[in-house]
Amino acid sequence: MSSLVTALVMVSVNKWALNTLALPWTLLWMQMVIAVFLLKVTQYTGLLKMPKIIGETAKALIPLIAINVIGLGVNTLCLVYVDTSFYQIARGLVLPFTVLFAYILLRQPSTKLVLLSCLTVFCGFYTGVTSEINVSHLGIIFGVISSITTSLHAIVIKKSLGAVNNSTLDLVYYNNVLSLVAVTPLIVLSGESAEVSYRLSTEGFAAFHTFLFAGLITGIFGFLVNLASFLQISKTSPTTHMIAGAVRGVIQTLLGYWAFNDIITSGRVLGIFLILGGGALYTWAKDKEMRAKDMDKPTYIPMTQQDLDVEEDDEEINGNNLKA
Structure with missing residues (x-):
């Protein structure tokens, strides 16, 4: 539920901010500043320990930072140009690309059921777009x-x-700090710095004040969404995670219709339904594969007298420990 709420807040408030002022790189920069600040707060309060930035480590993480900055950038830019209810369709090819890259880069083959789920998602994307x-x-x-x-x-x-x-925590910290450094010059190169300077004047500050408030909210929830996603995946089953994703997609569409007056066409509804259905089929197929692998694991059965003697010794030790 926490992951569902945070994701909905992120998309909705991001769209609200971008409708106020189309400054996607500035919004992204604000969110990263808040994330780094909150990570530092957890360090100063003793909750978490952040690593020191080392040059060699930072150099090794350049591919991750590049993918992260490009991904977050185009993700925000996509939200600038499409409705909230269409956002899920525009980004609907995540599953097919994931399966494709897993085969190309990791040599992981897919079952026919997984390929069928990818085809269903692609049909949903095609239907929604056309x-x-x-x-x-x-x-x-x-x-x-x-x-x-x-x-x-x-x-x-x-x-x-x-x-x-x-260390996942170290990677999160490096990712946020280095991504913040990478995004900073993009504000100048995109021309958004001039717009920010204008909005800081008395004449244009009203709209910028709303933009800043929205950026603050999304920055905080952006920091929490990673924790919420981790808790959801680690504490629930894949089926529960799948249902949460489906519910989020439906609510996001309805929210776009209610809050932003999005037009809900029959093609858009069918496209979202097929994308969610393909995702559900994929999750079910992967869950079925995992269960089959667990069942195929051989159960240890002592085959020799030595194995039996070891088991008897272990039982005797455990019994003595209990008595003690």
């Missing part, structure tokens, strides 16, 4: 690029963990 008349083609392009970067992100994370001694 049924729209006034949809932004640039928004769709950003959505497809976002799907690619999201798919690559998980693979790059796995390869980057070795650079930080397999």
Whole structure:
């Protein structure tokens, strides 16, 4: 539930902020500043211990930072050009790209059921895109690029963990700090710094004040969404995670209709339904594969007298420990 709420807040408030002022890189920069600040707060309060930035480690994490910055950037830009209810369709190819890159880069083959789920998702994306008349083609392009970067992100994370001694917390800290450094010059290169300077004047500060408030909210919830996602995946079953994702997609569509007056067409509804259905099929297929692997694991059966003697010794030791 926490992951559902945080994700909905992130998308909705991001859209609200971008509708107020189209400053995607500035919004992203604000969110990263808040994330780094909150990580530092956890360090000063003794809750967590942050690592020191080392040059060699930072150099090894350049691919991760590049994917992260590009992914977050196009993700935000996609939200600038498309409606909230269409956002899920524009970024709907995450699953097919994930399966494709897993085969190309990791040599992980997929079952027919997984391929069927990918086909279902692609049909949902195609139906949703082709049924729209006034949809932004640039928004769709950003959505497809976002799907690619999201798919690559998980693979790059796995390869980057070795650079930080397999510490997830260290990787999170490096990722946020270095991404903040990388995004900062983009505000100037994109021309947003001039707009920010203008908005800081008395004449244009009213709209910028709303933008700052929205950025503060999304920054805090962006920090929490990682924790919420981790707790949801680690504490619940894949089926529960799948249901939460489906519910989030439906609520996000309804929220776009209610809060932003999005137009809900039959093609859009069918596209979202197929994307969610393909995702559900994929989750069920992978859960079925995992259960089959667990059942195929051989149960240890003592075959020799030596094995039996070891088991008897272990039982005797455990019994003596209990008596003590």
